Amino acid sequence: MGIPEKIKKIEDDIHRTQVNKKTEHHIGLLKAKLAKLKREQEEQASRGGGSSIGYDVKKTGDATVVLVGLPSVGKSTLLNRLTNAKSKVAAYQFTTLTVVPGVMDYRGARIQVLDLPGIIEGASSGRGLGKRVLSVARNADLILFVVDVFQPEAVNVLRRELRNIGIRADESPPNVVIEQTSSGGITVSVQVKLTKISEELVKEILRVYDMNSARVIIREDITDEQLVDVLLGNRVYIPSLTVMNKVDLVNAGFINEITSKIKYKFVPVSAETNINMGALKEEIYQRLNFIRVYMKPRGLEADMKEPLIVKNGSNVLDVCNKLHRRMKEDLKYAQIWGRSVKFGGQKVGITHRLMDEDILTLVTK
Ligand SMILES: Nc1nc2c(ncn2[C@@H]2O[C@H](COP(=O)(O)OP(=O)(O)O)[C@@H](O)[C@H]2O)c(=O)[nH]1
Numbered sequence: 392m393g394i395p396e397k398i399k400k401i402e403d404d405i406h407r408t409q410v411n412k413k414t415e416h417h418i419g420l421l422k423a424k425l426a427k428l429k430r431e432q433e434e435q436a437s438r439g440g441g442s443s444i445g446y447d448v449k450k451t452g453d454a455t456v457v458l459v460g461l462p463s464v465g466k467s468t469l470l471n472r473l474t475n476a477k478s479k480v481a482a483y484q485f486t487t488l489t490v491v492p493g494v495m496d497y498r499g500a501r502i503q504v505l506d507l508p509g510i511i512e513g514a515s516s517g518r519g520l521g522k523r524v525l526s527v528a529r530n531a532d533l534i535l536f537v538v539d540v541f542q543p544e545a546v547n548v549l550r551r552e553l554r555n556i557g558i559r560a561d562e563s564p565p566n567v568v569i570e571q572t573s574s575g576g577i578t579v580s581v582q583v584k585l586t587k588i589s590e591e592l593v594k595e596i597l598r599v600y601d602m603n604s605a606r607v608i609i610r611e612d613i614t615d616e617q618l619v620d621v622l623l624g625n626r627v628y629i630p631s632l633t634v635m636n637k638v639d640l641v642n643a644g645f646i647n648e649i650t651s652k653i654k655y656k657f658v659p660v661s662a663e664t665n666i667n668m669g670a671l672k673e674e675i676y677q678r679l680n681f682i683r684v685y686m687k688p689r690g691l692e693a694d695m696k697e698p699l700i701v702k703n704g705s706n707v708l709d710v711c712n713k714l715h716r717r718m719k720e721d722l723k724y725a726q727i728w729g730r731s732v733k734f735g736g737q738k739v740g741i742t743h744r745l746m747d748e749d750i751l752t753l754v755t756k
Pocket residue numbers: 460461462463464465466467468469479480481482483484485486487509636637638639640660661662663664
C-alpha cells in the first residue's frame with residue numbers, strides 16, 4: 392500500500408469512528424499516524440523539486456504582515472490603502488495571481504505587507520493556488536485575516552487552511568520537552584492535571600514516531616494534536632488580527648449584531664471608502680510588538696528623534712545586523728542606558744536583550 396492509500400484508509404477510519412470518551416484514545420492515535428504519513432508525503436513531494444518556485448518572497452523591512460482572505464473580500468484594496476503598492480482591484484474573483492508586496496511606513500517602522508492570492512477552501516490540500524501561496528505566510532510576523540462583513544465566519548476556513556500547513560495562529564508552542572534517550576523506555580513526568588490526553592496515549596503516540604526510549608516533561612494540559620506538533624517540530628506560531636472589510640455597506644446595528652454573534656475580536660474597516668484605516672495601522676503596529684532603541688554615538692548626545700525599530704526580544708547582535716553587515720566583527724563593546732540595565736552606561740555583551748527606549752552606544756575597534 393502506498394502513502395496516499397494509507398492516508399485514505401486512516402481518514403476513513405477516523406470518519407467512521409464516533410467521537411466519545413471511549414474512542415478518544417483510538418482517534419488520537421490515528422491522528423498521530425495520519426500526521427506522520429502526511430509528513431512523509433510532503434517529503435516525497437519536495438524531493439520532486441520545484442514546488443516552491445515563484446513564491447519565495449524576500450523579507451524586507453522591520454516585520455512582515457500577510458493578508459489572508461477569500462477572493463474578493465478586498466485584500467488588494469486594503470494593501471493599496473495601507474502601503475505604497477498598486478495592486479490590481481477587480482469586481483471578479485482571482486485578480487491577483489502572485490504575491491504582491493507593499494511597504495507600510497508607520498511610526499518609524501517599515502512594515503512589509505504581502506497580499507496573497509485569494510485562498511479558497513481546500514487550498515492547503517492542493518486546490519486553487521494552494522499550498523505554495525499559503526506557505527508564504529509561514530514566514531510572517533503577523534497574519535491579517537481579511538473577511539467580508541457579510542461573511543465573518545470565513546475566518547474559520549482560513550484558520551483551518553493555515554493549520555493544515557503547520558501554521559498555528561494565536562497559539563504558543565506547547566510547554567512540553569521531549570528528550571530521546573538510548574534506553575529505559577518512555578518516562579512521562581506530568582506537572583499539571585491532564586484532561587485531554589492520557590499518559591498511555593502520550594507513550595503510544597511517541598512510539599508511532601519511533602521513539603521507544605525518551606523522557607517527556609509535560610507542563611501544560613495539552614491535546615494529542617499539540618503533542619504531535621512537538622514531535623513534528625515544523626510548526627510555526629504566529630499572532631493574528633482579523634479585519635472586517637466593507638463596513639460601508641452596513642449600518643452600526645448590523646456590526647453590533649455580528650459582534651455579539653461571533654466569538655473573535657476584529658477591526659471593522661472599509662478599505663474602499665477609507666474608514667478606520669488609522670486605527671488598523673495602529674493595531675498592526677501594536678501587535679507586532681516592536682521596541683524602540685535610541686542610538687548614541689560615543690561622547691555625543693543620543694538621537695532621540697529617530698529610534699531604531701526592532702522586534703521585542705532583540706539583542707545587541709540583532710541591532711548590529713540591522714545596522715551593517717560587518718558591524719558584528721567591528722564591535723568592541725556596547726553600552727546601554729535604560730531599563731534593560733542596572734546602571735546607566737553599563738557595558739553589555741552581544742547577547743544582551745534590549746528593552747523599549749534603551750539608549751545604545753556601539754563602540755567599534
Ligand atoms: N463596498 C466596498 N467594496 C469594497 C471594499 N473593499 C474592496 N471592495 C470591492 O470589492 C471588490 C474586490 O476587491 P479586491 O481588493 O480586488 O479583493 P481581493 O480579491 O480580496 O483582492 C472590488 O470590486 C472592490 O472595489 C470596501 O471596503 N467596501
